[in-house]
Amino acid sequence: MEKFKIDKQTLEELNLLGKFKTGTIYNLFNNVCTRGGEQLLDEMFNNPLTDMHAINDRSSIFNYFQQQNFGFDFDKQLVATMREYLDTTSYRSKTLVYGTTVLHKFLSSLARDDRYKKNVQGLQAVIQLLNTVQKMLDVFVSAVPQFQVRVDEIKAIMLNPLLIKLQRTDIYRALPLSTLAFYEHLLKGKFLADMESLLRFVYEVDVYHAVAQIARVKGFQYATALPATENRLACKNLKHPSISKAVGNDLLLQESNNVLFLTGANMAGKSTWMKSLGIALYLAHMGFPLAADSFEFSVRDGLYSSINVADNIGLGYSHFYAEVMRVKEAAVAAASGARLMLIFDELFKGTNVKDAYDGTLAVTSEFAEYEACLFVVSTHIIEVGEALQSVGNIQFRYMPTVLENSIPRYTYRLQEGITEDRQGMMIIRNERILELMNGSVVNTCN
Structure with a gap:
């Protein structure tokens, strides 16, 4: 797809871009909840589409959200915690992951080492986000075809037995070391692409919801x-x-x-x-x-x-x-x-x-x-x-x-x-x- 041609002067004359400028068109629509949603909004504003079908497909998704008037409560901190959890490195070896988890727990009791605590909070965030995404999927009934494709992709990820088991985990009980180590190795390794797709889905829904809300209010x-x-x-x-x-x-x-x-x-x-x-x-x-x-x-x-x-x-x-x-x-x-x-x-x-x-x-x-x-x-x-x-x-x-x-x-x-x-x-x-x-x-x- 060819990039839409527009120069800096035109962008400034029309006051299109800029989070920190007064009265920009970007800020008119910037009502997203998550940092990832804001980054996706930036991406859309900086890359107008030049394919007729892609433009009409995106419009139909926004319109679908506007007509359905979905209500979503995005927990900004929850999403940020999961993002941080996935961004921390982990060992490829299950044994090393388990050993590191044990070491971090031991150090947390002796010194101000919060790595074990952050690991627990990160996995708890993943569990909560899985449940949030499941609730989203239950709402998206009879979605427009352009969005249904994305919904089906996420449904396929959520059907994985290991993620279903994790989703049902009680976050208010202490998580066993073996569970922490097992899922850290899995989520940051084999399942990393799926986790990124889940987060991207949340960001997409955040943008669709925010823009549709503005459109509804302003007609x-x-x-x-x-x-x-x-x-x-x-x-x-x-x-x-x-x-x-x-x-x-x-x-x-x-x-x-x-x-x-x-x-x-x-x-x-x-x-x-x-x-x-x-x-x-x-x-x-x-x-x-x-x-x-x-x-x-x-x-x-x-x-x-x-x-x-x-x-x-x-x-x-x-x-x-x-x-x-x-x-x-x-x-x-x-x-x-x-x-x-x-x-x-x-x-x-x-x-x-x-x-x-x-x-x-x-x-x-x-x-x-x-x-x-x-x-x-x-x-x-x-x-x-x-x-x-x-x-x-x-x-x-x-x-x-x-x-x-x-x-x-x-x-x-x-x-x-x-x-x-x-x-x-x-x-x-x-x-x-x-x-x-x-x-x-x-x-x-x-």
């Missing part, structure tokens, strides 16, 4: 992946997943009109909605739930955005030159034949209006020729849209501004066409900036 839905060759993206009521009471919008991009040209005033909501689209596409490739009533998409090779391009002092790049280099990177990626989603917000805002007009017009016209890709381009320069009317595969939408007593109000709803809003000077007048500069208004700011 998220699941995307449907389509073949890459269809070159289609269709969404209904798509919103930003992290914004409370966000306004949703519909969109259809396909080969015959694969370019969205978006206009609207500052604060009208263009950038936020473009970020919503990029986030949704990324989550869709992960098989995760997203903030939309429906979302269909042809699998992409990658996602590329240019929303918050900054200057680069280290390389000596001005803001404008950094924008140019960003567009160049996108052009090279598109020209390679990769099926991409490319999002450009306010192209060339770091230069004068004439150059920005010429550059936006030329770049949008050229990108429109790559019909295997999907594009979203926004600008303040509405005249560019008028010049692009003759390009057949470009569709035009705008975010309107409604004036109420000369005060702008934003609906955040996409409308067909090109905006005619020019409220910049009106906002300046409303804030009485000119009067302040002329001294005709008393400045009350300290």
Whole structure:
């Protein structure tokens, strides 16, 4: 499976990753209980899928957990104790394992040697986890086929007579030395792969349960992946997943009109909605739930955005030159034949209006020729849209501004066409900036 192409800037612009960053999409879903579950969540976030069947399979598992509303009480410390137990080395010889166990017990009574105690606690954790897994298996009735395969694998492990016997062991009674030594040798040797599979199953259930819970609470839905060759993206009521009471919008991009040209005033909501689209596409490739009533998409090779391009002092790049280099990177990626989603917000805002007009017009016209890709381009320069009317595969939408007593109000709803809003000077007048500069208004700011 080819790796999904996305660069650091796009990840940062969409605020996708980061456990210790505020408001990341990762943290929106990070409600797992176990350390292994968190590592698995990291793995999923860092490796979006590029196979249609794999994406739809994972989505169906999350949806299964969401519809069933399972209740699981994960004992974080229990899982951690078993993990530590399996990670400690053991001898291959049964005799040496038994001798070491006897020695550790003897030392525990003479000095502060806790190895025997940890060994007992580790085996007790294994017994408890076996019982926890058995309860899970009893709950998973009529699971979706994609998850049933995994359930059957774990059931086969649990049917081993030695594990059944261990599962029935009373952890509240002192464990004989022979039992401790026998199972240490077995679990860390012959059965180690099975124990790792059991732990992995617990981590998987932890992630499925946590993500499904978030989806249920927030009313998220699941995307449907389509073949890459269809070159289609269709969404209904798509919103930003992290914004409370966000306004949703519909969109259809396909080969015959694969370019969205978006206009609207500052604060009208263009950038936020473009970020919503990029986030949704990324989550869709992960098989995760997203903030939309429906979302269909042809699998992409990658996602590329240019929303918050900054200057680069280290390389000596001005803001404008950094924008140019960003567009160049996108052009090279598109020209390679990769099926991409490319999002450009306010192209060339770091230069004068004439150059920005010429550059936006030329770049949008050229990108429109790559019909295997999907594009979203926004600008303040509405005249560019008028010049692009003759390009057949470009569709035009705008975010309107409604004036109420000369005060702008934003609906955040996409409308067909090109905006005619020019409220910049009106906002300046409303804030009485000119009067302040002329001294005709008393400045009350300290």
